Amino acid sequence: MSDWKPKRFWKEATVVADADGHSVALDGRPVRTPAKALLVLPTRAMAEAVAAEWDAQGKVVDPESMPVTRSANAAIDKVRPQHAEVAEMLAAYGDSDLLCYRADHPDELVARQSAAWDPPLDWAETELSARLLPAAGVIHRPQDPRALAALGRRVHAMSPYHLAAFHDLVSMSGSLILGFAAALDWDRPEAIWQLSRLDELWQEEIWGVDDEARTLAERKGKAFMHAKRFYDLAG
Incomplete structure (x- = not known):
């Protein structure tokens, strides 16, 4: 079994507002879902919660500590289709x-x-x-x-x-x-x-x-x- 875990590669997570809603960028690069869709969120409050989860990560990313991100991914990748x-x-x-x-x-x-x-x-x-x-x-x-x-x-x-x-x-x-x-x-x-x-x-x-x-x-x-x-x- 592999012990590989994703490492933190960004310094800052920020909220970006556009015509489609709010998204989160890591050092300017937009976050995507596991299915590679843009993580576009319906409210600034949700985007800020997602950004806070990314900012809170240490050297190793722990998906279990990111419940809002996981739910947003599910909404986009699983529920919407x-x-x-x-x-x-x-x-x-x-x-x-x-x-x-x-x-x-x-x-x-x-x-x-x-x-x-x-x-x-x-x-x-x-x-x-x-x-x-x-x-x-x-x-x-x-x-x-x-x-x-x-x-x-x-x-x-x-x-x-x-x-x-x-x-x-x-x-x-x-x-x-x-x-x-x-x-x-x-x-x-x-x-x-x-x-x-x-x-x-x-x-x-x-x-x-x-x-x-x-x-x-x-x-x-x-x-x-x-x-x-x-x-x-x-x-």
């Missing part, structure tokens, strides 16, 4: 949304799910014109096509940068509604993330904490917070 497919995949979460699959026992869990998950569903009805209905059990129950269509239109209207962030907000929480709730500031992202983990937290109360599962949850939680930050940076 297949925008409709990604949007359709995410919109499909609405028909099997985490918030709509409820326990039928024990009573304490039933009450806890209702208290935690009914409010975001109520918010979605008011703010997104889409009412999703919860049901007990794990058998799929189709949602109102009109509600799903309203949610789908919003997903398809997102820019590639918003959609790249929204992908993680939805897929990590398992909920299209919680993805919208985080993106549109219904509550703090930390609180929304905890809503997505309600069943896991219940199991921890009953059976105790599994260290491996807790480590994975913490990693996913950090990624969820980054996705929210990237969504906001996209303007």
Whole structure:
């Protein structure tokens, strides 16, 4: 296995504004994505965040310390060429949304799910014109096509940068509604993330904490917070 790692070759990362948006240059040379596209960003705030990540590198480049750059690369190289497919995949979460699959026992869990998950569903009805209905059990129950269509239109209207962030907000929480709730500031992202983990937290109360599962949850939680930050940076 090769031990080669990319070395820092530049002195300064700067933000460059032009008609297409904002880009980042390393000693005057524009940064490109892994697919060799120009790294053109929709807002100055995002470009400044990317430039800061490049400036923070030491002698050896560590891609893991550059989350905004990685997300921007994904938006340009992966999401933009297949925008409709990604949007359709995410919109499909609405028909099997985490918030709509409820326990039928024990009573304490039933009450806890209702208290935690009914409010975001109520918010979605008011703010997104889409009412999703919860049901007990794990058998799929189709949602109102009109509600799903309203949610789908919003997903398809997102820019590639918003959609790249929204992908993680939805897929990590398992909920299209919680993805919208985080993106549109219904509550703090930390609180929304905890809503997505309600069943896991219940199991921890009953059976105790599994260290491996807790480590994975913490990693996913950090990624969820980054996705929210990237969504906001996209303007």
